[in-house]
Amino acid sequence: MRNTATIAILVFFVTLSRAQDVPLFKSQNPLNIRATGSIKSIKKNSNDSTLVAGKFEFEENGKWTLVKVESRVRGNYRLRNCYFPPLKVEFKKKDVQGTVFEGNKSLKVVVPCLNSSGKNTLVRKEYLCYLMYEVVSPYYFKTRLANFQLTETSRKKPRTHDLLSFFVEDNSMVAKRSNGKVVKKKGIHPSAFDEAQSVRNDYFQYMIGNADFSTVYQHNSNTLYVGSKFIPLSYDFDMSGFVDAGYAHTNAPTLGTGDPRDRVYRGFCKSADIMEQVRKEYLTKEKEVHAVIDADASYFKEYEVKTMHDYISGFYDILRSDAQFETAIMEQCRTK
Numbered sequence: 001m002r003n004t005a006t007i008a009i010l011v012f013f014v015t016l017s018r019a020q021d022v023p024l025f026k027s028q029n030p031l032n033i034r035a036t037g038s039i040k041s042i043k044k045n046s047n048d049s050t051l052v053a054g055k056f057e058f059e060e061n062g063k064w065t066l067v068k069v070e071s072r073v074r075g076n077y078r079l080r081n082c083y084f085p086p087l088k089v090e091f092k093k094k095d096v097q098g099t100v101f102e103g104n105k106s107l108k109v110v111v112p113c114l115n116s117s118g119k120n121t122l123v124r125k126e127y128l129c130y131l132m133y134e135v136v137s138p139y140y141f142k143t144r145l146a147n148f149q150l151t152e153t154s155r156k157k158p159r160t161h162d163l164l165s166f167f168v169e170d171n172s173m174v175a176k177r178s179n180g181k182v183v184k185k186k187g188i189h190p191s192a193f194d195e196a197q198s199v200r201n202d203y204f205q206y207m208i209g210n211a212d213f214s215t216v217y218q219h220n221s222n223t224l225y226v227g228s229k230f231i232p233l234s235y236d237f238d239m240s241g242f243v244d245a246g247y248a249h250t251n252a253p254t255l256g257t258g259d260p261r262d263r264v265y266r267g268f269c270k271s272a273d274i275m276e277q278v279r280k281e282y283l284t285k286e287k288e289v290h291a292v293i294d295a296d297a298s299y300f301k302e303y304e305v306k307t308m309h310d311y312i313s314g315f316y317d318i319l320r321s322d323a324q325f326e327t328a329i330m331e332q333c334r335t336k
Helices: 002-019 039-045 076-081 119-136 171-177 195-207 246-250 272-284 286-295 302-320 322-330
Strands: 031-037 052-060 063-073 087-090 106-110 143-152 159-169 181-183 221-226 229-234
Touching: 031 039, 039 052, 039 063, 106 119, 119 143, 119 159, 119 195, 119 286, 119 302, 159 171, 171 181, 171 221, 195 229, 195 272, 195 302, 272 286, 272 302, 272 322, 286 302, 302 322
Parallel strands: 031 143
Antiparallel strands: 031 052, 052 063, 063 087, 087 106, 106 159, 143 159, 181 221, 221 229
């Protein structure tokens, strides 16, 4: 009887979780989308508070559907240094009703930074970071890959780019799923954040070799308030050592290291018990983390797959060794 009741409860929560999914994230098959526009124009005419009206098409069951959107650029560094700026798009309810985008008010769109030969490989590596975060954290952004055909009209002759991209759900959707709310305030003291979740986030950033974040100042990180506790919710991992983007090298020295593949632990010190608890959590999930890479191995060259596995293994070697864990993490955690 107990087993039956337990199964019934599990089915209820799984069903509830799926019911909360909007159509976009019910599938992991890449969408096909296409748009025509001026990259220069959206860089010039949009910012954090100004959106530009536009439209794009998506393909579903062999049919292309037009969607109206408002878009803006995001990310100061990427706006200055990237050929393709990362975007945020917003929808009106009536414009997406009955489409795969129904239920979304806004989405981040991750695109390549530079117009280089390996641009799409870097996007897929960053996408894997989001999937790995799902393994180690109960709070995460859902994502959906998209093959994005962009026809650029700001040149003398229109030029078409075939870009790998992915959509990232809005933080309000994560808050709703978590029965929490989004906190806009910056400068929240590190001690106010949930200890375990802070450490999970900090270990993850260290695992992928990312120093380009701040939970306190909400740099590449949002804050949720769930059950009387502040929860960090990180995004934008293209500056990480795991992704190893060439343009990250120009930014790394300001983050404490000359090479983005060199890990720097930037988490704040928490209780030794919590640090050890989360250490054990990560060790139990090592195979699951590597499985994320294996699931997408066919999209990479053999040496790229090996490099990604080796990089993650380097993190787990540190966790397994008491001496390395003490030196690399416990002695490096921040007190201010």
